[in-house]
Amino acid sequence: xxxxxxxxxxxxxxxxxxxxxxxxxxxCGFYVAKADTKLYNKASQVVIARNxxxxxxxxxxxxxxxxxxxxxxVPVPVVLQQDQVHVGDxxxxxxxxxxxxxxxxxxxxxxxxxxxxxxESGRLMAPAPTAAAANQASRxxxxxxxxVESRFTVGEYDILILSARESNGLETWLQRNGxxxxxxxxxxxxxxxxxxxxxxxxxxxxxxxxxAGYQLLRPLQMAYESPKFMLPIRLGMIxxxxxxxxxxxxxxxxxxxxxxxxxxxxVPSDTEVPVFVKDTFGGFYKxxxxxxYTREGKKVAFLEYAWDMGSCDPCSAEPLNPxxxxxxGVFWLTPSSPSNxxxxxxHVRYSREKFxxxxxxxxxxxxxxxxxxxxxxxxxxxxxxCEAGKQxxxxxxxxxxxxxxxxxxxxGWKIQDIRKRLPVAQSQQxxxxxxLWPR
Numbered sequence: 001x002x003x004x005x006x007x008x009x010x011x012x013x014x015x016x017x018x019x020x021x022x023x024x025x026x027x028c029g030f031y032v033a034k035a036d037t038k039l040y041n042k043a044s045q046v047v048i049a050r051n052x053x054x055x056x057x058x059x060x061x062x063x064x065x066x067x068x069x070x071x072x073x074v075p076v077p078v079v080l081q082q083d084q085v086h087v088g089d090x091x092x093x094x095x096x097x098x099x100x101x102x103x104x105x106x107x108x109x110x111x112x113x114x115x116x117x118x119x120e121s122g123r124l125m126a127p128a129p130t131a132a133a134a135n136q137a138s139r140x141x142x143x144x145x146x147x148v149e150s151r152f153t154v155g156e157y158d159i160l161i162l163s164a165r166e167s168n169g170l171e172t173w174l175q176r177n178g179x180x181x182x183x184x185x186x187x188x189x190x191x192x193x194x195x196x197x198x199x200x201x202x203x204x205x206x207x208x209x210x211x212a213g214y215q216l217l218r219p220l221q222m223a224y225e226s227p228k229f230m231l232p233i234r235l236g237m238i239x240x241x242x243x244x245x246x247x248x249x250x251x252x253x254x255x256x257x258x259x260x261x262x263x264x265x266x267v268p269s270d271t272e273v274p275v276f277v278k279d280t281f282g283g284f285y286k287x288x289x290x291x292x293y294t295r296e297g298k299k300v301a302f303l304e305y306a307w308d309m310g311s312c313d314p315c316s317a318e319p320l321n322p323x324x325x326x327x328x329g330v331f332w333l334t335p336s337s338p339s340n341x342x343x344x345x346x347h348v349r350y351s352r353e354k355f356x357x358x359x360x361x362x363x364x365x366x367x368x369x370x371x372x373x374x375x376x377x378x379x380x381x382x383x384x385x386c387e388a389g390k391q392x393x394x395x396x397x398x399x400x401x402x403x404x405x406x407x408x409x410x411x412g413w414k415i416q417d418i419r420k421r422l423p424v425a426q427s428q429q430x431x432x433x434x435x436l437w438p439r
Contacts, residue, residue, distance in 0.1 A: 031314035032278060034101035035285035035372070043245040045093055046231060049329030050363065051253055053225045056329030058088045061217040070217060071203040073174070073235055075192040077226035079149045079161050080200060087155035088219035092327045096249045098317035100305035100345040102267065102372030104281045105314050109379055113386035144169035149198060156209040157220060162199040164189075170199070188234050221329060231359040233350060243298075243351045248359075250344040251309075251325075253332050255367040257344040259301045261360045264346065267302045267372045268292055268410060274403045275376045276421045284374070287411040289347070299354040305345035306370040342367060377403075379423070 037043045045060040063070050145165030152159050164170035167186035170193065192199070202220060233246065250257030258264045268288065277284050292302070309319050320341075322333055330341055348359065379396055383389075400422055408415045 030106050031103055031316050032106050032376070033104040033281040034098065034316040035103070035282060036097045036101040037245075037247055039282050039286055040245045043247055045097065045247045045249070047088075047093060047096060047249045047251065047328050048231070048257070048361070049251040049331065050229060050257075050361075051332045053227050054223070054331065055226065055229070056221060056223045056331060057231075058093065058219050058221040058329055060088075060090065060093045060219045063217055067204045067209055067217060068206055071201065072220065074200040075197040075232045075235070076161075076200045076222065076224065077197055077228045078224045079163070079198050080159075080222055080224060081150055082152040082154065082159075084223045085152070085154045085159055086221045086223075087157070088221040089327045090216070090218055092320070092324050093219060093249075095317065095320055095324055096328060096343070097247070099309075099312065099315075099319060100249065100307075100343055101316050102269075102285060102304050102374070103314065103316045104278065104374050104376065106275075106278070106376035106378060109377060109392075111380055111382055111384070112388045112392040113384050144173050146170055146173040153205055153208065154220075155218065156205055156212060156214060157202045158205045160199075160201040162201060163196075164193050164199070166190075167193045174201075191234075192232070223329075223331075229361040229363070231361070233348075233355065233358055234352075243349050246348045246350065248344075248346040248348065249328075250346065250361065251328060251330055252342050252344070252363050253337075253340045254363050255342050255365045256303075256306045257346070257361050258364055259346065259348075259359050260362050261357050262348075262355070263296075263300045264303055265296060265300050266370060267304050267347070269370070269372050270375070271406050271410065272375045272377055272403050273407045273410070274400070274418065274422055275378055277374070277407065278376055281374075284407075284411060285372075287413065289349075291410060291412050293349050297354075298349070298351070301359070302347045303344065303370060304347050304372045305343065306368065307343060308339075308367065308369070309341040309343055310339040 037045060042062055042064075044062055047058040047060075049056045049058075059072070059074070061070070061072075146169055147163045148160055149163050150159075150161040162170070162173070164173070167190040170189050171186040200222065204217065231248065248257075273284070289302070293300075309325065312319060319339070320328065322339065325333060325339070325341055333340065348355075377399075380392070384393060404415060404418045404422060407413060407418055
């Protein structure tokens with residue numbers, strides 16, 4: 001017998017021992033595909049590394065257009081100085097996305113005749129402003145109630161930190177200084193002014209950008225201390241009436257992060273679906289997410305992943321190493337605890353109507369593991385002459401029908417279309433599901 005065949009048999013036997021026990025079924029199997037942010041045309045990504053009152057916030061830019069037209073306006077709780085703002089590494093956000101993405105895993109049924117019995121298992125993005133260069137504070141800034149608290153350049157970005165006494169004045173100031181703010185934007189700015197928050201305003205320094213030869217805008221990263229654990233999303237809705245996707249990677253030494261002013265629910269997970277989903281996993285996940293989002297009234301945050309950074313099962317990517325974690329903003333690592341990081345991946349699809357408030361978070365001590373995971377179980381197709389094999393074959397139609405019904409419920413796909421793509425059971429001349437009814 002060839003060595004490859006022997007190894008295959010040993011591997012199948014080992015997986016069977018692990019995966020057909022009740023406790024091990026939850027997290028095992030072979031990873032085959034992931035549903036990362038590339039599925040979405042526009043998905044803002046934010047990394048929040050927080051311990052105590054200290055936060056390091058990294059914002060990935062998904063801006064599409066000429067870099068001269070880019071600007072970012074973000075409310076922040078404190079006046080930031082130059083040493084608190086940095087340019088982040090986009091590869092680190094790609095790594096976080098890959099590591100925490102919902103995943104597809106597969107199992108292969110062992111030969112039922114080889115075993116005595118067969119057991120069933122149980123946009124922070126503001127509207128695009130013009131490229132007008134930043135003006136010096138004009139004489140009537142005081143009349144408008146706007147103060148430039150800080151001004152500096154970081155990498156390819158020119159940064160302003162503004163404070164304002166009233167939203168109308170801030171709106172006027174932004175318009176006068178080349179930022180195209182839609183009429184009536186002061187209504188969205190007003191709550192931040194009332195809370196005495198500051199405004200982080202960034203736009204591209206074209207000379208620095210061209211000199212560096214960058215092809216894409218890099219993430220912006222800011223560090224500050226504040227008891228407020230929040231993420232402003234309302235300004236990103238000024239110019240948009242459509243729904244937007246936001247992926248938050250919350251990093252903490254304690255445990256899961258939760259949104260407190262909207263319900264946080266787990267994305268549907270640990271379900272068995274037909275094996276053809278392997279060829280269309282991206283479309284499956286998009287439709288599944290939209291169905292769950294609609295079912296929940298379009299006003300919840302979905303937990304897609306929660307795990308200690310030091311491990312994963314199954315892994316869709318290797319855990320981030322200490323250097324990558326530091327680039328992601330993790331500031332509490334020590335030689336004695338080089339990977340004391342818990343990651344929560346939260347997916348929010350929001351609109352002005354359903355999300356009238358900014359996102360408020362809290363840290364928890366809950367370190368329970370969770371992942372969006374979808375399971376393929378490949379039926380055994382070899383010869384089965386034993387009684388256990390015959391029983392196994394008779395059990396397949398009901399199992400396949402259950403998988404089809406589950407897929408229809410998760411995605412809203414038509415059951416008739418799903419059945420057309422299901423396998424034909426061994427020794428059957430017509431689709432197995434037709435055999436559920438008498439001829």
